[in-house]
Amino acid sequence: MHDVPVDPALPALRDLLSPEGAPDLAAELAERCGARVHAEAARVSYVRYRPTRGCDVLWTFPAADGQPVWVAGKMAADAARFTASSSFQRSAEKVKEARGIETAPYVLLADRRLLLQIFPLDARLPGLALAADSRWSGEAVRQRLALSEDEWRLTEVVPLHYKPGRRCVLRYAVDRRGRPARYFGKVFRDDRGAPMVERLRAVRSQLLASHAHWDVAVPAAYVPEASMLVLEGLEACDELSPLVRKSVSDPKARETLRAYIVGAAEGLRAFQKLAVEGLESVGPRDVLSQYDAEFEGIRHVAPSLADAIRVQLQALDEAALRLPREDLVVGHGAFRYNQFLVREDTLIVLDLDALQMAGRGADAGEFLAYFDLVALRRPHLRPAVRECQQVFLGAILQHPHVDPRWLAWHRAASLVKWTHRTFLSLDTRWPELTERLLRLAEHALGDSPACTGVPESC
Structure with a gap:
């Protein structure tokens, strides 16, 4: 049980982090979106509280296939404004298409000032729905790497680390010229990743020249539509x-x-x-x-x-x-x-x-x-x-x-x-x-x- 302060601006905050109630709502959304989960197995795996302004929560549900189901909750006085934006609705449609569902992949509980979203829908990370879609990201990254379809084929997307509203790291399993390879995509909420390809290449070349026994992941590309930095996989680490x-x-x-x-x-x-x-x-x-x-x-x-x-x-x-x-x-x-x-x-x-x-x-x-x-x-x-x-x-x-x-x-x-x-x-x-x-x-x-x-x- 979390130790939750009394916040007059967020009267439902205690309920949000209570073992009763909120996990049930998150589980209901997950099940409507095709995931088989149990509310009693929910675990709060991330909290970011902004006193008097809002709170982000991530519930993790274990799944039979090994990949957990994530449902994020965003509590804010103006939670409704997120669902009204065109970028949010485009992301919601992309998630519906990817999951093969007809229902909306989110629930707005206006009385609680709470927005629930199933991964990869994220109101503050509009590029995440694209980056997590294997068809879209496979083609987008391949084009950024200037490779042909025979040279680069995405076979699997696995989300590794996720902080709602802030960033997400995805692992891409790839068939590259007939050999398995791994890449990592880091999705940001803004364009901070854009200058990092050249910057990290400069850092790496200087580090290797210094003989300091340090190295960095090799930056491969930046995909602006998803605000995603793509890094080559690190083998044998x-x-x-x-x-x-x-x-x-x-x-x-x-x-x-x-x-x-x-x-x-x-x-x-x-x-x-x-x-x-x-x-x-x-x-x-x-x-x-x-x-x-x-x-x-x-x-x-x-x-x-x-x-x-x-x-x-x-x-x-x-x-x-x-x-x-x-x-x-x-x-x-x-x-x-x-x-x-x-x-x-x-x-x-x-x-x-x-x-x-x-x-x-x-x-x-x-x-x-x-x-x-x-x-x-x-x-x-x-x-x-x-x-x-x-x-x-x-x-x-x-x-x-x-x-x-x-x-x-x-x-x-x-x-x-x-x-x-x-x-x-x-x-x-x-x-x-x-x-x-x-x-x-x-x-x-x-x-x-x-x-x-x-x-x-x-």
């Missing part, structure tokens, strides 16, 4: 996240993980030297101002949390004024261990759509802070987390231009970010986790640069 879990009890896995963490720190130095045009500059003031849009809403529904966040933001602002100016370098923007795949001795860095010019300590601070978050959410991983933080910090501080004070600042700022995101996800433990994250932020900002661990008191 493993995720780094399972290795973190395994290292808790496996000494060999622990040694392997240590080597990869050192590689992340050493590769970051080469990454920051890249020359990438057209990136937005993000300084300390920009980092702190990102909370402004949601802050007033949080104050209305969780005033104590808002006050605690404001205190920490003020401390960060004052600390930044006391520090010398920090150089801006190429930054990943979401630098965490789960953004890496591994292939032999090479780290494959993912999700480069947030590339920016940021402070030299920004990515490293984010890396450490995410480990802090993992340790709080999964205490059984704390031994592995502590070791990873120590190894990473030891390696990153060998870089002559890294200022430990700015590293601590960015770590604290990232912890405030995770406080904010934890609340907006309405995590079942958000009251506890947000309090502990803010204590960690205070500790990181005021402690010595050598601090690596998660204090037991936090």
Whole structure:
């Protein structure tokens, strides 16, 4: 059960996240659209709450064929406006055609200010219905790659990761010149993917020339009609996240993980030297101002949390004024261990759509802070987390231009970010986790640069 605040602007919010009621409505829509699901098996797999403004929820229903059924709920005061748009209706018709149904693939519950949509219909991702349609996407991607029908044939589309209203990753299984191949499509809600093909190619060529043992997924094409970036598949790669879990009890896995963490720190130095045009500059003031849009809403529904966040933001602002100016370098923007795949001795860095010019300590601070978050959410991983933080910090501080004070600042700022995101996800433990994250932020900002661990008191 989620811990849901009272929000006068969204009176049905508690019902939306209740085990009773909302899953039944989502299951009814799924069944009308031809899916066989059971409401009692529904799981809330994603929540993005915007205090006083709205909430996005994703219900996941297990299915007999192995591919889950997704139904997204969008709660907003103006939910009806989405169904009135021509792009939404075109997407709805595309989904009806693809699913072979006559009924609408959505339900508008005006009294609850709630719009339910079955995947791949998404009011904020109008390109998703196209990208998920095997006939349309197969032809569109083939043309963008300038290949003939004999050279490229799409055989399967599998949705992998989906955040309603934000983005979706699809895996395309392809017969390419008689051999199986994989591609990935990343669907955005805007055209941010358009410049990424050339940008990622430039990043990759420079990384390979640096001999940093880093690589990126090869960008293949951009499909503007679907707002989709297409990437070539990565063969023989493993995720780094399972290795973190395994290292808790496996000494060999622990040694392997240590080597990869050192590689992340050493590769970051080469990454920051890249020359990438057209990136937005993000300084300390920009980092702190990102909370402004949601802050007033949080104050209305969780005033104590808002006050605690404001205190920490003020401390960060004052600390930044006391520090010398920090150089801006190429930054990943979401630098965490789960953004890496591994292939032999090479780290494959993912999700480069947030590339920016940021402070030299920004990515490293984010890396450490995410480990802090993992340790709080999964205490059984704390031994592995502590070791990873120590190894990473030891390696990153060998870089002559890294200022430990700015590293601590960015770590604290990232912890405030995770406080904010934890609340907006309405995590079942958000009251506890947000309090502990803010204590960690205070500790990181005021402690010595050598601090690596998660204090037991936090």
